[in-house]
Amino acid sequence: MxxxxxxxxxxxxxxxxxxxxxxxxxxxxxxxxxxxxxxxxxxxxxxxxxxxxxxxxxxxxxxxxxxxxxxxxxxxxxxxxxxxxxxxxxxxxxxxxxxxxxxxxxxxxxxxxxxxxxxxxxxxxxxxxxxxxxxxxxxxxxxxxxxxxxxxxxxxxxxxxxxxxxxxxxxxxxxxxxxxxxxxxxxxxxxxxxxxxxxxxxxxxxxxxxxxxxxxxxxxxxxxLPVPAGETTAEHDDPYHAVFHAHDRYHRDRQRHPDTDRNTWADVQNQLGARPGRVLSPEERTQLLGRLADLPPPVSTRALLGLLESLTGDRTAIPHPAPRGWRDGLGTLYESARHDAALDLVLDYAMRAMSAERPFVTPGTRAAERALWEWVRQTAEGRPGPAYRRRLGQQWIERLQLAPRGPSPAEAEAAHATAHSAGRAPRLFVLLELEQLGWEPGRCDWHVSLGRPTGEVVRLRDGERTPLDELAPVLAPHLTEAFRQCDEPGRPADLQVALPHLLLGLDVDAWRLGPGEAPLGAHRPVVVRCADREQLPGPAGPAARDGEPLPADEERHEREARWRWIHAHGAQAEILDCEDGLRVPVPTAESLRGLPHKTIPVLCRYGDHRFEDDPVAVVRIVHGGYGVALWRRWRGQSEAVCGEFHRRAGDTVAGAGGADRLPELVHALRAGLSEGRPETYWAHGIALFYDDPRRPLPGTGDLLEAP
Missing domain, CATH: 2.40.10.120 (Thrombin, subunit H)
Structure with a gap:
């Protein structure tokens, strides 16, 4: 073949x-x-x-x-x-x-x-x-x-x-x-x-x-495969694009992974001497297809065929079935290109895909276009003569000059204001507090309370010395009663879970309160807070490398300033513990304080303890002045591909419009996981740290004072 x-x-x-x-x-x-x-x-x-x-x-x-x-x-x-x-x-x-x-x-x-x-x-x-x-x-x-x-x-x-x-x-x-x-x-x-x-x-x-x-x-x-009858508003609306975009991103991310000694498909193709399209190495082909898969798909088969015809004229016979996605168009080009012009044709194709009409855009579309341009630019550097490179550069400049495709700033602000007023207006919530016993680390004391919009907390039930693996069944009737007192039709109350820092990986959102019931996180927003920062080790402990802690007032002002910014102006995700699959240490609190106020920290590999101070990584984030963070409980192998989590987490944070929408967005992701929707699988084990510095936990006076 x-x-x-x-x-x-x-x-x-x-x-x-x-x-x-x-x-x-x-x-x-x-x-x-x-x-x-x-x-x-x-x-x-x-x-x-x-x-x-x-x-x-x-x-x-x-x-x-x-x-x-x-x-x-x-x-x-x-x-x-x-x-x-x-x-x-x-x-x-x-x-x-x-x-x-x-x-x-x-x-x-x-x-x-x-x-x-x-x-x-x-x-x-x-x-x-x-x-x-x-x-x-x-x-x-x-x-x-x-x-x-x-x-x-x-x-x-x-x-x-x-x-x-x-x-x-x-x-x-x-x-x-x-x-x-x-x-x-x-x-x-x-x-x-x-x-x-x-x-x-x-x-x-x-x-x-x-x-x-x-x-x-x-x-x-x-x-x-049948083309969806209605408008395509997301990649997963069309199973063909959902499957092959995920395929190409997987192989791109696997090829990038620096923490494995296993052969990739591109490695083996290279050993075989394969030369895709006569001009690309297997590694180059893998990276190009991965970048194309970060873009929205072609708006239609007819649009893709028109793009190919504009590049090749009448030389290309339309294959059967006709090409449908960016990868199919690239494969079609292989068959029509002359050897001396094949690379030029591939680069021109990438530039056309970059500026093609979109069926939809995502918060990451612009970044995907820029990443594809960087691939084109670097690949074109070896082409002889300046004329071709200059033409590509002019095409990129023209692309940058196009009006942003998406809602106008005024429309985005109006949508955000509506979501803020309708979706996150203060209302009743349920608070679950767990206290780990130092002399019995496998047991907890617990408290279930109702939180009022005013910030007042009313205690409903307490318990002592409950084994960790028995918490869900023991707490089920008390949480059920608390939810009954707070829920409104179609609007289940939030569950805030205050956990000691060593238990922040506890999967409370996965608890089921009864046989056949959906997980808690699929039924209602579940967020976590850190309950014991004031009890963490002092300068002689793991936090010593973070430098001198800020005075309490300054740290509180920093937390409140960051909180106000990400709720009023939107936010941007920052992956802290992973670089293209390589586990890296979380920066010090001092370094984290230097990040822009729009930053929401994201941990890809929470629980994959490679470094001495990993157990207090989340606390370091809070020391840095952050009241909102995302992470996922790590259950994979060191060589597991995680590019999809990085990409989707970034899109979720950027697309929220404001941090106030994140509890509902994470809730929707967990509901999708419970229903078996593959477009949400990247969020498996996701947790949301959402800790309003203006509303301290009961009995702390001011939550999370510096040790």
């Missing part, structure tokens, strides 16, 4: 091919019937194979998922060599073709594809999927991977097949014919890989009843 532009490593399978096989198999999953009582290793529930195409998305065959019952399946995957298997429930999001009358069992017509959306976020590897307009059908060898029942046990396997041509014509039923190997039952839905370029080009569809081989479907058939 090559066109001669990407010669592979000579001499048969070598280190690069073994590394490619490992990547393919790591992304391959098996699919089972869903339902209680099913063991994840039970061959009787096994339906077929699939593979992770993007974080929390599995691509497989429609006939595989429709062989089960209902619209749910179980996806079984391996986290890594020697780590064992894990299982997660998935929902069949879409199938192709989705026609009434197709039997649940038997032959499913082409393209016979299905996308499965996981019900909860998990860490896993993803395959790299080609951006070329169609697979190549000349005689070649392809690699496949899947699962099957061997000797009564489920076993993972891989192998090679030869491409023998096609089945069908130019219509939607075209399939790739494979031969040269016996395809055992169960491998349907597994990936088919071009071993020369090192990319997935198809999905195994069927096997022959007798003899060798079977058929597969080209992954480009996913472009025929």
């Amino acid at each position: 090559t066109d001669g532009h990407a010669p592979g490593a000579p001499g048969g399978p070598g280190n690069a091919h073994r590394a490619l096989r490992d990547l393919v198999m790591a992304a391959t999953v098996r699919i089972h019937r869903a339902g209680p009582g099913y063991a994840q290793d039970e061959p009787g529930t096994f339906l077929g194979s699939g593979f992770f195409i993007a974080p929390n998305w599995v691509l497989t065959c429609a006939h595989v998922v429709r062989s089960g019952e209902g619209n749910e399946v179980r996806v079984v995957y391996e986290r890594g060599p020697g780590r064992g298997t894990s299982a997660v429930t998935g929902e069949v999001a879409t199938v192709l073709p989705d026609r009434a009358g197709i039997p649940a069992r038997g032959t499913w017509p082409s393209p016979d594809l299905a996308l499965v959306r996981l019900r909860e976020p998990v860490d896993h590897d993803c395959a790299y999927v080609t951006e070329r307009p169609a697979a190549y059908y000349e005689e070649a060898v392809v690699l496949y991977s899947g699962w099957s029942v061997v000797g009564g046990e489920l076993r993972r396997l891989s192998g090679t097949c030869t491409v023998q041509g096609t089945l069908g014509g130019w219509s939607d039923d075209e399939q790739i014919r494979l031969g040269g190997d016996v395809l055992p039952p169960g491998v349907s839905g597994g990936p088919v890989v071009d071993p020369v370029r090192g990319e997935v080009v198809g999905v195994l569809k069927s096997r022959t009843d007798r003899g060798l081989g079977g058929t597969c479907t080209g992954v480009e058939r996913l472009r025929s």
Whole structure:
């Protein structure tokens, strides 16, 4: 499946091919019937194979998922060599073709594809999927991977097949014919890989009843997914763009990750000698596609085709299915560019994508455009002669001169004022205070109170020496009563949780107050406050490196000034503990005081204690004068990709318009997580520190005085 532009490593399978096989198999999953009582290793529930195409998305065959019952399946995957298997429930999001009358069992017509959306976020590897307009059908060898029942046990396997041509014509039923190997039952839905370029080009569809081989479907058939009927206002409105933008950002972020010794797909493609489009290295292609995926998608297929025609004239035959996203357009350019002009065409394409009409914009769109421009500028530096570079620079200047696309400042201010007056007007809230016992760190005293809009707090119930793992059931009836006294129809009261600094990772928002109930954080806004700053170690302790603390009055004035700014003028997120996946120490309080007042600190890896003073990192943020911060409770491995959290957290803070909206926005994210909406999975474990310096906790006089 090559066109001669990407010669592979000579001499048969070598280190690069073994590394490619490992990547393919790591992304391959098996699919089972869903339902209680099913063991994840039970061959009787096994339906077929699939593979992770993007974080929390599995691509497989429609006939595989429709062989089960209902619209749910179980996806079984391996986290890594020697780590064992894990299982997660998935929902069949879409199938192709989705026609009434197709039997649940038997032959499913082409393209016979299905996308499965996981019900909860998990860490896993993803395959790299080609951006070329169609697979190549000349005689070649392809690699496949899947699962099957061997000797009564489920076993993972891989192998090679030869491409023998096609089945069908130019219509939607075209399939790739494979031969040269016996395809055992169960491998349907597994990936088919071009071993020369090192990319997935198809999905195994069927096997022959007798003899060798079977058929597969080209992954480009996913472009025929239905286009949403209504207006597209966000990336997740269109599953095609949601999946492939997430795919390209994942591989870009994985390639950037500095804290891993594992091969990436671009690493292996480079070892294979692949040269995407004849002009880009695999690393360059990965970075370009990741930057394109940070932009909103093309407004329509017709608009994308018009952009391509403006670059290539009539030289480009429209592939079938037609290109739909930025990556598809790039793949189409590969096939039309002359060797001496291929790089110019790619750079011109990136510039056109940067200034194209948008179906929507996000707070991060401008930053994405600038990042893409930096890639173009740096790539163009090696072009001979100044004329081309000067033309690109002029295009960027023209782009900067365009009017901002989005609400005007007056409209934004009016919207913010409305949200402030309607959404965050002072009202009743519930306060839960936990006090950790120094002589029994596994137990807590607790207090449940009602907070009035005036700041007055009325105690409802107290408890002593409750084990941490029993807090939720013990507190459930008391919190339920407090909520009943505060909630209004359609407006559940906020829960403020005052925690000692060593318990700020406690997942109170995940508590369930009764069987079958949604988590607390999905039902109502839940925010945390730090209850014990005055008890933290003094100059001889972990905070010593922060320098001399500010006098109490100055620190209080700093907190109030920052609080007023981010509520009146909006805010900007600042990731403090992670740089492109590399865990870094949180800056000192003195350094944090020097950040602009619009800053809201964000911790990507709270709980990933790599440094001596990590346990007081959040307290250092509060010492720096901050009353609002975001973090997520870290449960991943050191090599887990976290670029999506950085990007989405920044957009959430910037898009809020003012910090007063963050409790509701975090509440909406938690509700989305509870409902299994993939666009919210980046926020798994999110916590919001929201501590009004004008309203101290009971008994403190002034919350968080310097030690």
